[in-house]
Amino acid sequence: MVWDGGQIGGGWAMTACGLDFGTSNTTLGVQDAAGGFRLLALDGPRTTLPTAVFFDFEADAVTIGQAAVDSYVSGVEGRLMRSIKSMLGTDLIDADTALRKGRISFRAVIGTFLDTVKRRAEATLGAELGDVVVGRPVHFVDGDPAGDAAAEETLGAIARAAGFRNVSFQFEPIAAALDYEQRVTGEELALIADIGGGTSDFSVVRIGPERRGKPDRSADILANDGIRVGGTDFDRDFSLATAMPELGHGSALKRAGLLAPKSVYFDLATWSKINFLYTTKALAELERLMRDSAVPEKIERLIGIVEHRQGHALAMAVERAKIALSDHAETQLALDWGEGSLALPVDVPGLNRATGLLAARIGNRIRDCLADAGVTPDRIDAVFLTGGSTLLPQVRAAILAEAPDARVVEGNIFGSVGLGLTVEAQRRYGG
């Protein structure tokens, strides 16, 4: 089929859309015929697409989304990449990682992902996508305005290369506010909290049915702030406290007073860094560590995980246990190292101890955001919650403690940002 400048079925049908490229999940929305906003199916019938790319070495193919995760889990030889958004704004964006043949940069991995997302959305829609409003965290990186600007520029360039025509950005928490605003019936001062996989983002905004149609909303936005803390950081710190000690984290070396180096455990526990351990050099260092270690059997397990490329499987097990603890007091963390497995009992107090500092940083940043907006907590009418990590009880408590008298509004956990970006796309590019 020829895409002649978007001419489809005889009419000019370039559709504007909102794209929430998330650290963990991606959504894309358009306005429907009735004037409402909807997310398009991107992964079979599902509108929430795991932000995952799998380079399948056996079939010499690339898959994305749940299929990517499934291929990796089923043991297909290849390379899984998750948390690729975390590379934006860092020097790692142009670093490359080894494939079976050759290497690929993270910029190109994000490009492959967004290309496929666009094609899938167009197939669902039956029309070509043209202009896009892409979500961005308030800060891709903490305390680094140049890094933030570079991240946005890189993401914009990748989206244009994927074939989007005009590409512009909106802050993710403002997008969430626009989604919430679709359903409010009166004027409100709202605190929006979007706690995702990679970042936590906040806005203090005035919303209301009369304000919805205004072309310029800048006066309604009292403050925007964010921090590079998200669910993947909770996974990392929980892993460092539970799984990693079973692999020798914090263990002694034979030489008195020395401990196993932390960096290898940190990388293995960090979604975006796992693949960095899959090199001959890293393996050689682990072999050396095993010779020096006072607990070589644990380092042997660690080597097994790295050799069998089980780093993501381990991170998934930790994430599963974290999620289970959102509605159970205790659970088991299933660790499997090939020649033996271990079910480690974990509980909510343990999770809270391991990740308490992260939750506290989220709460502190909300306090700063309110101060920035010049409002006291009692002025907030509603706290709007979106993003998967608002399901963590400790995170929720940290947010709500900053506006204790406000009404709590549950957003669409994985969809509000994408829907709000779609509202914005319609405002900027529609009709």
Ligand SMILES: Nc1ncnc2c1ncn2[C@@H]1O[C@H](COP(=O)(O)OP(=O)(O)OP(=O)(O)O)[C@@H](O)[C@H]1O
């Ligand atoms: N029930 C749950 N309890 C706790 N955490 C959860 C739950 N469900 C999902 N999560 C976490 O939510 C995170 C993903 O949330 P979400 O999809 O909102 O992030 P994202 O939009 O991809 O990331 P970001 O906006 O930071 O780029 C993951 O870290 C996941 O582990």
Ligand SMILES: [Mg+2]
């Ligand atoms: Mg998000």
